[in-house]
Amino acid sequence: MLGRLRDLLAALTAFVVGGFLAWHYPLGHITATTLFVATGLLAYYRLSWFLVIVPALLPVVGFAPWTGWLTFEEIDLIVLGMASGGYARMFVDHPPGGSSRRSWLLPVLSLLMGLSVLASLVRGFADAGGFSFGWFQGYDGPMNSIRIGKSFFLALLLLPLLRQLLRDPQEANGGKLAWGMAIGLGTASLAALWERLAFTDLLNFSSDYRSTALFWEMHVGGAALDGWLLLATPFAIWAVRNSRTWPQQLFSVGLIIIGAYAALTTFSRGVYLALIVALPLLAWQTRHLAGLESAQPHQQTWGPLRWTMALATLGAMAFAVFSGGGYRGLMALMGVVVAALSMPAVLRGIKPGQYFVGMVIGLIAGGMIILFAGLVAKGPYIAYSVLFAGMLALLYWSKRRLTSDRYISCTAAFAALSLSAVHVAFHWGGGEALWGMLGAMAAVIAVVSRGVFSANPIWPSDIRWQANFFGGGVAICAVVAVFVGGGYVGERFATSEKDLDGRFDHWNLSMSMLQDELDVLFGKGLGRYSANYFYAIPDNKFPGTYQIIKEQEKKSLSLVAPRRGISFGDALRVSQRLDFDATGPFEATLQVRARSGATITVEVCEKHLLYAAKCAIGQAKLKPNEELQSAHVQLKGDLLGYGPWYAPRAKVFSVAVANRSGLAEIDTIVLTTLGGTNLLKNGDFDLDMQNWFFSSDRDHMPWHAKNILVNVVFDQGLVGLLVFSLLVGAAILRLAFGQFRQHELAPFLLAAIVGFLVVGMFDSLIDTPRLAFIFYLLVLLALIPNNHSAKHRARNLAH
Known part of the structure; x- marks a missing residue:
């Protein structure tokens, strides 16, 4: 009975609050209210869809530059609509509580965090001179405390719905959330891609233009895009690992590629460091999942060491090619790598004589093609494109029809494609590019030859694994291009020591604004940083x-x-x-x-x-x-x-x-x-x-504490820092060492949370409400007891 009453009150509260916000939406209250009601109805009938919808839309539904709203935003309406429909359905259906055992960890930590946020909310109102409502207050008004405080409570509002959705493993709702996060990486990255295409050249890595995508919260600096990329990237890797069809695989690899581009064009040292920490952690934590998958027939996998060696080798080849051959040479190299990944499986069983004859035929044919290509404008690029398309078609046909004539034809096509890649690099960069590409092609052919004649396959023939490798290779090439082809990255790293000293000075100033024991214990109050900063700084720094x-x-x-x-x-x-x-x-x-x-x-x-x-x-x-x-x-x-x-x-x-x-x-x-x-x-x-x-x-310093822990201390005091640390620390420990470690999402949740915190060492992050909301939601998800393990997933994969 109490459960049904909770559901009814939650549904009504979410509907009333959301409806009130929608009716006052600046860009059209009738349209906003209609969409809000439609959101609630959709949640009533298809609640699980919102596991995809919310994270997929979160990076791109911020319209504050058009509305003028700072306190409230569009993601609030989506979450409240989801809650109103979801709780209404739970009230009507009254689903059983299930057999999950109760755990004190989640309710106790949630209660403590909620009390800390509420106390800091009240202190924020007091610091602002009392509460007064306003739709368009800035960062120095009392409404800014609501702007900051709402995130945790929105996440808490969705927690029972999330728990109910995850109870049934047959619905694969955990996978829907992972797909939503992966798609969210794509939507944010597409926004960054538009920004780069519109305002700089796509491959211009020398200007000081840093991507912000549609995170309007960066209008006073900050690292909202950085934090989102670290939260979402691990789930794009999950999508690659769990794609079952080639369109899914192509889509998920595409997410990795554009996500890598977005991360690189932030030119954020915090992002680069966080990826260096989070991705190896993810590889380490997924090793037991890889073991479960490889236990199935015809499945092989690589360990972290082999992956590291292979990608490092590819990075060295990319460096050698890019230095002289530029982006054209780099793309030609990756095309040959794509073909090379399938060659050992297609040529399994070929005799050395056939392999030699195929190589000779291919080099002769490739040489003739190069001669003719030189007579046509952009001929080297046209010839390479035709050869690459023909190579892919030949590989596809050979895999479907394992005829003996595939040996010589595939070998010849591969040799011709490799020679054409050398021609592309030479055409663009001259003699300087020639030797780098020749060395790279020699290395690729040597590795392919080793794979063809090896007694056991040296890499898996599974298309998903090959797509993973290609995605990693593209990311490595992007890193090489940014660091070799763009001067701005070098400038950023050259000033790292100076910038870090400036950060320490800023953190000391932030802590000095806590003036008495109550401030130290309980903070100045949520959202009061910029208002207090104005009075703490010298006159000549007033922004x-x-x-x-x-x-x-x-x-x-x-x-x-x-x-x-x-x-x-x-x-x-x-x-x-x-x-x-x-x-x-x-x-x-x-x-x-x-x-x-x-x-x-x-x-x-x-x-x-x-x-x-x-x-x-x-x-x-x-x-x-x-x-x-x-x-x-x-x-x-x-x-x-x-x-x-x-x-x-x-x-x-x-x-x-x-x-x-x-x-x-x-x-x-x-x-x-x-x-x-x-x-x-x-x-x-x-x-x-x-x-x-x-x-x-x-001028960004006046608006942010520039460190997530300093931000928590300033807003919520040492008591708030203790509660925050317990909440997040418990989630990390449970993901890394607890029972939840066996869940298929655990390694990806852990990498996301840790990566977010690494970025948070250099920026506040949780002063961006929609970012704080999804962060707290993932943390609370990690604390939900008795989730289904990876063993269940492995059994599903086996069928």
Whole structure:
């Protein structure tokens, strides 16, 4: 009876809160409310789908730059909709409690963490001067405490639903969650890919443009994308291991490839370090699962040492090829590797004489193809592409029809493809590229020859294993390309010692803001970091601020500049997204009060979040005056572009105070194309910050503690740190050494949590609500007792 009452109350509470939020959604309350109700209905009938939907959408459903909301976001509506429908179904069905034994660990640690978060929430309200509700409060208001605190309670809200879904092993709901996380890696990485295509070249690793994807929380710096990549990458590896069809395998390998690209283009040393820690840990923890799989007929596996040696060798070949042959040579090398992986299985049983004849025929044919290819524009690339496609078709046909003539034909095609790869590298890089590719091809042919004539296969013929190897090879090649072909990575590592010293100074400053024993024990309160930082730093480090002020029923934007010299990247901007087709020319009209005088900069830039490309800029210098002044500014600069059709460039209007310590009260802003209509919404600020969004493009320290443990101590004190450590530590111990270690997801959960914490050594992470939500959800999942083991999975695989 109590269980049903809990379900009813949870369903009603989630529905009421979610409906209230949806009805006030800034971009359309009717649409948002309709979608929220539809989400609840879908959860009622297909709750398990949300194990995929929530993590898959989490990285891409943040629209704060358009809505102006900071406290609430779209993922809250999805989670509350899932909870309302899921608990309603549990109330109606009243599922049995099951035979799972009870454990004190999860409820006790959840209770302690919940109490700590609640206590810090109250302290946050008190530190802000009391609670006041507002839809568009910034990081210095009391609503920021709710923004930070909601994450743990949203995860806790889903815990009974998650536990119920995982009770039935036949439904494979754990696998659905893993697929959701893997797809979430893909959605985040696709967003990063769009960003790179739109604002830099795909293969430009020398500029200082660091990917942010659709994590708007990085508008004041931070590492939201970094943390998400570490949480999701292990599950993409799970997807590769558990794909059963070639489309699934191709899809999951694609996730690994674009995920590796996204990770590399963060240019984050924390990401690189976390991957170095998490991936070997994952390989070590999965060794017993590999043993279970290899116990089945016709299954083989490699240990970590052999994997390391093989990928290191491939990395050395990639380095030799890329140094002279560039990306074209690297792609040609990987094409030959793809073919080489299948050669030993196809040529099993070939005689040495046949192998020799095939090689000679292939080299002669390849030489003739090279001669003809030199007569055609881009001939080497065309010839290689045709040979590669023919090689794949021949390998596929040979595997299906094991005829004796496959021996010479496959060997000849492989030799011709290898020679064509050398030609591609030479065509691009000349003699410098020739020797590197020749050495790489000699090594590949030697390894293939060893595999062909070995008494036992030296690597598995299973297509999934080969896809795993190819994915790892692509990641290795990407690392080589970034470190060899891009100067920015070298610059990042060259300043590591200096940056680390700066981090220590910042952490010491953060701890010094805890001024009494209560602060030390229980923290300043959730979400109070930036507000306290403003008062703790020297005047010349003040980053600027903004707020909506109200005088005589009229609202205006108060904008304060940093108290130091301001470069283009240092300004505190208040911005609004424009349509993609806004190209200019632009003119702006402002009504401003500048009591001490101010220089106002207005700009429209091709910009996603932090990094501007082409801009149209104008300035207005206002004299000191207590009254409103009208400023008319024509923005100067080239017409903005749309960008490629597959990666259009976003356009952003921004306003900032450009003079040191300047203060301006902006009453109205109108932006038009010459003689056109107003492009801005809520330009009079009557709706507070709706449709507006602020950013600090370069100055990030004032907004983050820059360490997850320092962040917990500041928000929740030493008591909160103890509870947080117990919660996360218990999850790690259970995944690494406890009964849950036998679960198929355990190694991947462990790698995700540990990788996240490694990134968290250099950034706060849990001050990003949607990231904190999924982190806490995975931690709580690891503490659910009596999950089904990998032995059950192995039995399923055997059938």
